[in-house]
Amino acid sequence: xxxxxxxxxxxxxxxxxxxxxxxxxxxxxxNSMIDLKQLPNQNVFxxxxxxxxxxxxxxxxxxxxxxxxxPAVELSLPELKGIxxxxxxxxxxxxxQIVWLLIDQTRIYxxxxxxxxxxxxxxxxxxxxxxxxxxxxxxxxxT
Amino acid sequence: xxxxxxxxxxxxLLGNHAVGKTSLISRFxxxxxxxxxxxxxxxxxxxxxxxxxxxxxxxxxxDIAGQENLANIPHYYLNGCSGYIYVVDLTRPSTxxxxxxxxxxxxxxxxxxxxxxxxxxxxxxxxxxxxxxLEDFNIQPDELTSAKTGENVEELFLQLARKLIHQxxxxxx
Numbered sequence: 001x002x003x004x005x006x007x008x009x010x011x012x013x014x015x016x017x018x019x020x021x022x023x024x025x026x027x028x029x030x031n032s033m034i035d036l037k038q039l040p041n042q043n044v045f046x047x048x049x050x051x052x053x054x055x056x057x058x059x060x061x062x063x064x065x066x067x068x069x070x071p072a073v074e075l076s077l078p079e080l081k082g083i084x085x086x087x088x089x090x091x092x093x094x095x096x097q098i099v100w101l102l103i104d105q106t107r108i109y110x111x112x113x114x115x116x117x118x119x120x121x122x123x124x125x126x127x128x129x130x131x132x133x134x135x136x137x138x139x140x141x142x143t
Numbered sequence: 144x145x146x147x148x149x150x151x152x153x154x155x156l157l158g159n160h161a162v163g164k165t166s167l168i169s170r171f172x173x174x175x176x177x178x179x180x181x182x183x184x185x186x187x188x189x190x191x192x193x194x195x196x197x198x199x200x201x202x203x204x205x206d207i208a209g210q211e212n213l214a215n216i217p218h219y220y221l222n223g224c225s226g227y228i229y230v231v232d233l234t235r236p237s238t239x240x241x242x243x244x245x246x247x248x249x250x251x252x253x254x255x256x257x258x259x260x261x262x263x264x265x266x267x268x269x270x271x272x273x274x275x276x277l278e279d280f281n282i283q284p285d286e287l288t289s290a291k292t293g294e295n296v297e298e299l300f301l302q303l304a305r306k307l308i309h310q311x312x313x314x315x316x
Contacts, residue, residue, distance in 0.1 A: 053205070053223060073188070083185065117181070117182045120160045120182050120209075123160070124235075127237055133234055138179040139181070140179030140181035
């Protein structure tokens, strides 16, 4: 395997590009992580509540000089689980189309979550000690 | 002919870490209580449609990672939010001792949004303890909830939904 192919495979594993119009109609998807064309609803706003609620921002993409980013979105779809960064920009050739870059950052955010979880657990236990409450805090990390 | 109207509203749950925001949503959306604490990283979005007062209302619920200081939340997380629930953990004074400043901050960020205060983890306190906390800290939650037992969770979201409908009707949209 050439270096280029290896790089392509790596990118493919953690990135997906989806194109939809301003009404949310799915136009194209490289389907590297989730096969969107198999989903019953072909409108991304209906399929993804998070997109529905940023719809006004997506309609203003043309006014932005940089892509609109939504970092660390946790997904728990039957077909796709993990923590992803979303990036939206206007299609370079078709301004009525939106390019959605979906980046799987699960490994990185899991690392951050572990650190954050440890910190939060320590703070919780400290506060319960100080207030004299005998409340046990159990962690659901990796269960 | 069905005269039920459909509306969709984005709402957010806010508050310090480990106050039970994710658990409240899980109880409301799936009627489940997650065993053990798992910190939220970034955000998670759920949706539930409820019928209230002649409306079908899609609540698009943003579960935003706990912040001790709301000023640290990226503003675009809150853009377009019609309402929010500020959650405190009744057993932890640190989650409500700065309530006034956080409420003012939120009013500045979301001046038009409907707001509710939820005092969560009600199941961990007896009547006497609860009375002392509410009096000593001068807090008046709109609902005293327990994501664990489900107490007042449905009522909390219904109360916000009713406020959102009122807001919707008064805006004439």
